[in-house]
Amino acid sequence: MVWDKGKSKTFYRRKVCRFCADKTFDIEYKEPNMLRNFVTERGKIIPRRISGNCAKHQRKIAVAIKRARNVALMPYTTIDQ
Numbered sequence: 001m002v003w004d005k006g007k008s009k010t011f012y013r014r015k016v017c018r019f020c021a022d023k024t025f026d027i028e029y030k031e032p033n034m035l036r037n038f039v040t041e042r043g044k045i046i047p048r049r050i051s052g053n054c055a056k057h058q059r060k061i062a063v064a065i066k067r068a069r070n071v072a073l074m075p076y077t078t079i080d081q
């Protein structure tokens with residue numbers, strides 16, 4: 001598929017990372033309710049291109065989620081039906 005430069009149909013949503021935008025918003029593994037915004041309903045981490053986070057913060061989120069899982073604040077995956 002060839003992308004026409006004129007009409008950008010690519011989904012480059014130039015969304016600014018919400019953590020960069022709001023410095024008071026901290027990534028904490030002790031905040032599973034917040035971290036839950038970054039996982040699918042099945043408990044998987046939402047990829048950066050969808051979450052819109054920058055690499056730095058996406059990494060922090062991934063680490064926080066893993067830590068939260070470790071201390072059982074979050075599930076690894078929800079139980080498969």
Ligand SMILES: [Zn+2]
Pocket residue numbers: 017018019020021053054055056057058
């Ligand atoms: Zn960021």
